Amino acid sequence: MEEQLRKLNREYAFNLSEAEIQAITRRAEEFERLFSCLYEVDLSDTTPLLKLDKRP
């Protein structure tokens, strides 16, 4: 995660400090843990919902 962030930092020229890189890495890791539940559900027959176009 940290390496990916360092690459982004160069590509986007964010000029992040070392402390900022550590803080953002921690946040991204928290997101990763939060999203892990999405991989624990059986979604094998489920297509993505990309447009809520319900009609009454």
Added chain:
Amino acid sequence: MAVDAIAATISELAPLLRRKKISPVELTRLYLERAKRLNPHLNAYTTLTEEQALADAARAEREIHQSLYRGPLHGIPFSIKDNLSTRGIRTTAGSKILADWVPDFDATAVQRVKAAGAILLGKTNMHEWALGGTTINPFYGTTHNPWNVDYIAGGSSGGSAAAVAADLCLASIGTDSAQSVRNPASMCGIVGLKPTYGRVSQFGTVAGTGAYSTNHIGLLTRTVEDCALVLQTIAGHDPKDPLSAHAPVPNFSLGIGKAVKGMKVGILRGYFDAFIAKEVSASVCQAVAALNSLGMQTEEVTTPHLDLIPAIKVCTSRVENAAAHDPYLRTKANEYSKATLHSYIAALLTPATTYVMAQRARRIVCDEFDELLKRVQLLILPTIGFPVPTIEQCQAGYVEFDGKKIPRQDCRGGLESFCCIPFNVTGLPAISLCCGFSQSGLPLGLQIVAGSFQEPLLFQVAHAYERLTEWYRRRPALPA
């Protein structure tokens, strides 16, 4: 003026305007004077458009005198959140990046209220890029709660809610991607509606101030009846917005005043229960008792995959927003506040596969809510789980209730959004209205939710509750 125009609602003023008992110019002047006097204390408006408002009011007056009455919004002063494009008026999205942006077009919702003859008084303050629930804005200042200026007004449409609650306009149009209309409406003691996804065109909403999957245009008004009147004006398909629905637009006021006896209401339980304060719980219990007294049947309900909602919401919103911000992130990164910038950068690290998994899981959650809403007609839950925090608490990063001090945010977002996000993920219509006051004297909000495109039912029940409890009659003590 024949009535107390500052205390009156749209539904009370509209017939008086139509019968020429009230002058749109006088009404507009009254609201502008009040806005100019109180805004330095509240910081609800970022821009007041006095000259244009008076010109529009003069035109409304001429038209009404020529019997060219356009409808219940004709001559009504309103405001617009600063992330909805307004032709010839600065539209900042609460950001430094767009500080000087003056669009040459109106958002569809703005265009529709203007066409109905409403008078735009100005643009309201908001959280930076709508990414937060406090309206503590590093570039345009903090919006203060009209009930007590030491407290936040909520957000991200905090300026809109404060303006309506403090009688600095009669209605406001905002946006809601996680909570952003219902949260400030709850904190300021007014009505906030997030309609069904697609009900109102999002054309002209500043990109990056709400995710494509979860953002909605919403309304803030003093009463449920007013909310139905404004929705009537802005609802309907818009060819400029491919995500707007083709659903027919019913008469939203049709059910107002009708009996609600026999309806089934589910009290929604879920992951957010751990963050509900005792006094909020007590006020919801009282609301349940009130609904029971109207003859409604209540039962506790939940859905099997409700716990997935924070992950779905955070993943879809953060990724979609980061995509919208990509050009600015590459060229103007130093013009974001650090907190906002870090949030978008962290979102850039989310794998595309995770985003697709979130959208797949969203279908499961939506299907489960649709099933649940076959068993009960409506759902209720608090709008926010705890009483309004102070500005100082939010700046220090915590909220305090039931003797506990809790970080105001975690990776799921602001705690105040937890009860609201299920309906951004599902797109179901949800309304917040006042259900009492905390020990600190700030309003508490009840959220009522219906099936897709069932806004008339939502208004029917919300109105019945509002008229029974009369919380809406309480007003903040501000200088006259």
